[in-house]
Amino acid sequence: MKKRIILFLSIGFILLLVACNKSTNTETNSEDPLAPLPEKAKVVIAEDGSASGAGFYIAKDKGYFEKYNIEVEFATFGNSDEMLPAVASGEVDVAGGISSASFFNSIAQGIDVRFIADKGHNNVGSSYFTFVVREDLQDTIVNYEDIKGKKIAVSTENAVDHYIYNEMLKHAGISTDEVEFVLMSDFGNMMAAMGNKQIDLALQIEPLITQGENQSIHQRFLDATDYAPEAQIAMVLGSPKFLTERRDVALRFMAAYLQGVRDYHDVFIKGIDDDGEVISIMANHTALKDTELWKEVGVTGLNPNGHIFEEDVEKQYQFYKDNGAIVGELDFDQIIDMSLVEEAIEIIGTYEE
CATH class of the missing domain: 3.40.190.10 (Periplasmic binding protein-like II)
Structure with missing residues (x-):
């Protein structure tokens, strides 16, 4: 009888330890702000194979999105007139935007998108x-x-x-x-x-x-x-729905994107040898298929900490406005939203040059 009681107590103790361990693991995961999503989430990116989409391509091919249980899908549009409404409605989560009067006019006329990260500037001495x-x-x-x-x-x-x-x-x-x-x-x-x-x-x-x-x-x-050291040539755009209703997905997406940009920066700016992996990814996703030529070209500048040149964006807008090409006014405090970048950097850390 005593042996049975001891056996039952031993089994009970083991089960208690297992339960406590599971509880501890669950608590640890819940405290991890970048824990993988419990269910696979799809993120649609409007991207046409431009070199400035490097962060997307590298994060996809190196598994950074997959790490967070994110599946990305690339969508193409004929022009920004088709793409911008899709971003505003949430049909597309993320896209690339090029500064122009027509681009700003679309936003001024009610197309609701946010500028959420850098997607293209010139590197000093080797502008693309x-x-x-x-x-x-x-x-x-x-x-x-x-x-x-x-x-x-x-x-x-x-x-x-x-x-x-x-x-x-x-x-x-x-x-x-x-x-x-x-x-x-x-x-x-x-x-x-x-x-x-x-x-x-x-x-x-x-x-x-x-x-x-x-x-x-x-x-x-x-x-x-x-003469234009901080010209902001392209920006990552985000759907307001993506940034608010799917914030948990958006944060992980941004962390993965920045990791892709950092790998790109390591190779093309710092000259770190990765056995040609990043160049191979770029050749696979863009029109430039010659891997040797990738070693010669002036590459797109991408900020490994994500921030855009905000003052320059407003300066470009003013230039178009002075030319009489702008209709309506823009509130850049609302349009430029670096909060997702800042939240991601707070977790993954600042990239050091």
Whole structure:
């Protein structure tokens, strides 16, 4: 009888230990602000294969989203007129936005989206979006004052391209009347126009900058960070529903995104060797398939701590407004929302250069 009682007591003690252990584990998980979600959550990202989507691609392929039980789905749209309403309605959770008057006008007219993280700026000395000069003019157009009287191609009017163009003219001390502004929407056509000597300079983008150099069509003309060091070229947009109703998912998404950006920064800015993994991911997701060329191009700048150049965004808006291209007013305190980035960084820590 005593043996039975001792046996029952022993079994009871073991069961109590197991129960306590489970309770402790559950409590620990509940205290982890980035514990995997209890159920798989889908996040729809509007992304068209642009290089500035690096954080998304790397986080997906390296399993950072999966770590938090997040499944991402990439969706493509023909233009921002289709994409922005989808973000505002919550049909799309996250997207990329390029600064332009039409973009700001859409928001001013009631399209409710938030700017939640950096998705593109120039790196000092190796801008991915900068001016090039025709190969045969590289010895005569050397300094900024040399652009006077020249034909300069820009892809979009009243957009970030136009803003950077205007900043260069101000830096050069040259008025808009002293140069010829050539609107040329296709970057590929700019290279052809260079070859035919129809234009002298162009605001070009990678990988076409490097490809044009290799083909002796054009050469880099100094660097855009000389006069627009904090030009915010693209932003990560978030749906208000995603940021509020699905905040637990959004926080984990941002933590994974920033980890992807940090891996990208390690490779392309710090030069850390990862045996080609990040370059392979970029080649897989973008139009630039040549892994060797990825080692030459000026890559998109992405802030490993997520913040955007807020003052520059407002400066661009003011430029469009001064040009008469803006309809309505914007409250940037409402539109720019860095709270998700800040919340994620508080958990994962600040990236140190």
